[in-house]
Amino acid sequence: MTINTEETGIIKATLQHCEDGTTDMLPELMRNPVTTYTDPENLKNEVDILFRKFPIIMGHVEQLAEAGSYFTNDEVGIPILVTRNNDGVIKAFLNVCRHRGARLTNEPCGKSKTFSCPYHKWTYDLNGKLRGLPQAAGFGDIDKSTLGLVELPAFERFGLIWVRPSTSDEPLDLDAWIAPLEEQLSSLNLENHTVFKEWSLDRNMNWHLALEGFQESYHFCGAHEHTACSAYLDNQSVWLDKFPHVRHSVPLPTVVTMKDQPTEDWDYRPHFMTQNYVFPCNYVQVMTDHVYIHTIIPTGIDTCIFKCMMLIPEAPETEKAERYWQKNYDVVRTVFNEDFEIGENIQKGLNTGTNTDFLFGRYEIGLHLGTKAIHEALAGRLGL
Numbered sequence: 001m002t003i004n005t006e007e008t009g010i011i012k013a014t015l016q017h018c019e020d021g022t023t024d025m026l027p028e029l030m031r032n033p034v035t036t037y038t039d040p041e042n043l044k045n046e047v048d049i050l051f052r053k054f055p056i057i058m059g060h061v062e063q064l065a066e067a068g069s070y071f072t073n074d075e076v077g078i079p080i081l082v083t084r085n086n087d088g089v090i091k092a093f094l095n096v097c098r099h100r101g102a103r104l105t106n107e108p109c110g111k112s113k114t115f116s117c118p119y120h121k122w123t124y125d126l127n128g129k130l131r132g133l134p135q136a137a138g139f140g141d142i143d144k145s146t147l148g149l150v151e152l153p154a155f156e157r158f159g160l161i162w163v164r165p166s167t168s169d170e171p172l173d174l175d176a177w178i179a180p181l182e183e184q185l186s187s188l189n190l191e192n193h194t195v196f197k198e199w200s201l202d203r204n205m206n207w208h209l210a211l212e213g214f215q216e217s218y219h220f221c222g223a224h225e226h227t228a229c230s231a232y233l234d235n236q237s238v239w240l241d242k243f244p245h246v247r248h249s250v251p252l253p254t255v256v257t258m259k260d261q262p263t264e265d266w267d268y269r270p271h272f273m274t275q276n277y278v279f280p281c282n283y284v285q286v287m288t289d290h291v292y293i294h295t296i297i298p299t300g301i302d303t304c305i306f307k308c309m310m311l312i313p314e315a316p317e318t319e320k321a322e323r324y325w326q327k328n329y330d331v332v333r334t335v336f337n338e339d340f341e342i343g344e345n346i347q348k349g350l351n352t353g354t355n356t357d358f359l360f361g362r363y364e365i366g367l368h369l370g371t372k373a374i375h376e377a378l379a380g381r382l383g384l
């Protein structure tokens with residue numbers, strides 16, 4: 001295993017904290033107004049900006065393995081169809097027919113050479129071009145080239161599929177956007193992973209509450225007393241500001257074994273869980289031997305969708321391997337559920353007026369960094 005300078009730095013910082021009995025801290029507390037989670041105007045603004053202008057992770061390449069493989073996505077509030085064309089390029093379209101607006105395909109996923117509208121059978125190819133319409137004479141000499149599906153920017157990077165859910169002409173340079181996390185994400189080799197499980201939950205809490213559950217480790221021994229608490233060092237995270245993204249490294253207790261080893265023998269992955277916040281609503285959560293991709297999407301002021309894929313390095317070939325990954329999956333479902341139950345209970349108390357602001361402690365650094373990045377975007381200061 002080779003590790004890079006960034007990871008050597010994370011290990012050094014962790015070992016130093018362990019020796020000194022300290023943890024990463026910012027100089028100041030941060031106060032976050034409770035209206036963040038309760039104000040419908042704020043949410044509207046967030047949807048218009050955060051969930052329209054920035055790329056969102058919508059799948060894994062395995063789900064679009066061949067030309068014509070496709071999946072649909074409605075979670076961000078607009079109907080989207082994502083496919084792979086005959087040149088192997090990922091394409092995303094509004095899942096809306098250009099004749100009279102019918103939903104082009106209703107299937108969650110599938111494979112097709114063309115997309116044929118169920119209403120009057122207008123047919124589009126994998127590049128979204130209108131190829132044919134029955135009894136075309138009834139439409140005179142309309143220009144078919146102006147009636148293709150409406151395309152959204154879509155990308156394939158690090159084995160993941162990213163779509164910007166808006167049609168604006170604003171350019172989007174995904175490589176520049178993701179550059180601060182590029183080295184880490186490309187090292188994960190996710191394009192060669194397989195999706196072991198995929199699930200989607202409707203939860204009764206503002207989307208920020210779900211998001212914030214992954215931005216600090218201060219809560220592990222409270223909320224996850226019988227699960228994550230013993231698996232990690234208590235409240236001992238290292239954060240790297242990868243604006244607008246965040247790298248959050250949570251050490252396992254084994255990290256201290258490296259204390260007496262020469263740095264060239266150090267290894268990062270076996271000793272850390274890494275929660276990478278990928279702005280605005282995704283996480284790439286890297287475990288010692290597998291990875292979770294989360295996407296959190298608001299569906300109302302007090303409701304959200306939590307969507308997750310569990311990626312493993314190879315499909316299990318033995319019952320033992322199957323059991324091993326299943327056990328990991330069961331544990332993570334339990335841990336996430338512990339977070340979401342707390343989040344839903346927070347939501348129930350928000351309108352009591354108990355708090356006007358929430359306090360982000362000096363070591364809840366991911367909350368500071370993530371919240372500031374969102375504020376920058378909402379203020380119009382974060383471009384692509």
Ligand code: FES
Pocket residue numbers: 097098099100101102117118119120121122
């Ligand atoms: S609405 Fe699609 S063919 Fe008429």
Ligand SMILES: [Fe+2]
Pocket residue numbers: 213214219220223224335339
């Ligand atoms: Fe948690």
